[in-house]
Amino acid sequence: MDKILSIENISVEYTVGKKIIPAVRNVSLALNKADSLAIVGESGCGKSTLGLSILNLLPKESRITAGKIIFHNQDILRLDEKELQKIRGGKIGIVFQDPLSSLNPVIKISEQIRETLKTHHHDFSDEKIEKLLETVQLSNPKIIKNYYPHQLSGGMRQRIMIAIAIATKPEILIADEPTTALDVTIQKEILELIKKLIKELNLTVIFITHNFGIILDICNRLAVMYAGEIVEEGGTSEIIKNPRHPYTKALLSAIPKAGKYKLRRFNTIPGNVPDLASLPPGCKFNPRCPKKIEKCAKECPQLEQKENRLLRCFNP
Amino acid sequence: MISYIFRRLLLTIPVLLGITVITFLVMHLSPGKPTDILTDMNQKITVEAKQRLVAIYGLDKPVYVQYGMWIKRLAKLDFGKSFKDDRPVIKKIAERLPATLLLNFLSIIFIFAIAIPIGVISSVKKDTVFDKITTVTVFLGFSVPTFWLAILLMIFFGLHLGWLPISGFRSINFDELTFFGKFTDITKHLILPVFVSAFTGLAGLSRYTKSAMLEVLHQDYIRTARAKGLTESTVIFKHALRNALIPVVTIIGLTIPDLIGGSFIFETIFAWPGMGRLGYEAIMSRDYPVIMAVGTIVAILTLFGNLIADITYAYIDPRIRYR
């Protein structure tokens, strides 16, 4: 198969005051053409940071300390600005979590779409913009294109964000919690839309979420992150059917019925989300783990191939 | 938009009245009578002349009656006659207003044209040498007594180097100059006053722009703009600056009272034939009608500045325009 993106040993640190916080530690992932990969974990596990580092979009207080992002045999992290700008929005599109703050409040919708098209040398006529608005299932594109973001609802704004992300027919779409900020009914519509677009445009997808329920029929592959590391990775259906890592199990049991788009925070897992500034020795999950053995608090388990998946656990 | 402007215009009326009331009260509640100074200055003024003034301005009536009389005359655009030389106040103002307007208008243009780029650059290049130099300059700008700066510049450029004239609006031989000569002459006279009057405002506005930019650069839509593959200059000037300007334009309104307040000092230093100096002289000689007129005009200018700020604000921010 065609490997189009590989994340190799990426580590990211945040600097807060004088503290250095490791947000992502030594993560590697590979995507083949038409793969759709879900990255799942509690908030603060580093999944969004990982998503942003693919496009080198991290905020100034953070730093990618090691690793490579190889896209078509080029390391994105070492490209000059011009080359990087060609990939951003051109080859890789991204949709963010909060549609209310992700669109520029003082620029018309049409212009916000147009500038992506123009930058990447696509047709940027009004007709093309209207067509894109139709593609994301917005009615009255002729009227809506002249609106400003504040005149639209959250769901409509997220459709605009999606229109921008797919405007240039990118190879990869990164969706960073695209439905978290929306109402439950709207969530479902947006997910259906994303599913439809993946099929129509033959997109390779990275879907970042904290909610197992919504990825089942979108993603064929799954990586579970905890405290900046991958703890379990493999085929979605294999992992859902038979979760091996205690953390994955806990996550899965925290949603009542898989497949029923129900928004639920994983606050049912005992213990707290780990403080990244002071991680425990040994396995990072050990303070919350029900199957903890003596070794877990002393040694760090490695991510190893176990049957049909990668797993980081001494006592699965 | 029109109705928005109209509503804003209506709101300025009570503020304008308030300012005139305060000026009036301060003038009339302070001890002493203007007629005293009149007789002190000019012994020849007769008792009848004094009584005539008292009658015209109702100086023997209660303050509120006097204020009513003043407002009535104002409605007819009659500011009265100067106590000092008996000339109509409106004429005196008309002579002085253009010089003040020219000076302040140029200052505002300079402040905005220079301060905004400086603020933008120091926000983007935070913690670089450029940013540090501007930060220090901004601190100096806030702290320097402008009249002292004016004097130093007069000594250096006017007396020491002899490059620039140090006072007035035009040279003595102005009428003999060609059109181009007149232009350069006025420009030369403008350089020092405009620089001095813009200096403090420059410091304030560039600092304000910088912090507004820093705030905006953290917003999600800036990340979106970068994620689209836009060039850094498009991100900064199209996406960030337009948003950062929203709080910055409201400063236009607040800059004007400071600028005009400053006029009282450096119009005196530079012997600039403007309203600030007229007002200062009127205050020193208790020329009531002139003081009231200057106060009113100054208030109108300030409110006009605020109005422009509000309109610009609505123009930049669609959330206000479509409310």
Add this chain to the structure above:
Amino acid sequence: MLKLYLEKLLKNKLAKIGILIIVALILTAIFSPLISTHNPIEGNILERLQPPSKNHFLGTDEMGRDVFSRMVYGTRISISIGIIAVGISVIVGTFLGLISGYFGGKIDTVIMRFVDIMLCFPTFFLILMVIAFLEPNIYNVMIVIGLTSWTGLARLVRGETLSVKERDFIIAAKGLGLKKRRIIFVHILPNVIAPVIVASILGVGAAILTESGLSFLGLGVQPPTPSWGNILTSGKDYIHIAWWLSLFPGLAILVTVLSWNLLGEGLRDVFDPRIN
């Protein structure tokens, strides 16, 4: 808490410079008679307009008075006007801001309308007018600067009060039936104090600048009492022969105002939760 703030403040190099200068100025003001080398009021007319020398560090003025000694005494005027004027404006501004924010309604409307009017007023014009009509002396200058500079502060305190008012502990205090006066001054005031401190420190610098501007126009402290502003004013007539009369007092004003501004900005950073 206080110790933590102080530690943070002292880490800021610029703020530390500000504090050092302010302390030095206050000491100069207190010990003026010990520091000055000559009588500030009486000079030797035969020694008029002498450039800086060993005997007269900063030269002499048009009456033959020692500029250094006059400036040392001038420190008293500048510092006391700055601090007392700001004291007045802090008391008035904080009080009106608290009342306006806490009670809302008509009181709020009246106070805020008045603030709006004052903010559109070129304050300097008003100050000039009042001082000229009363009588220019140090007390009038302090009071008038204080009474014309509280508006921004009132607005600030009002905004803070509005947000603190909705917090749980205030609602609880109301529920307990505490007296309004107690709620306002014991429970709300401490929570709005940080921005007030920053604004008032910055205000001292601004008040000193205003005073020097008034003195420059002949409406500040009257000679022969020395103030930085009036030394400068008399110096203006001699700029072409006695540069020291213009340079040093202006420099003193600049450094003083700068040090208050440095301290104020330093404090702003210390209190800013976004930086913490």
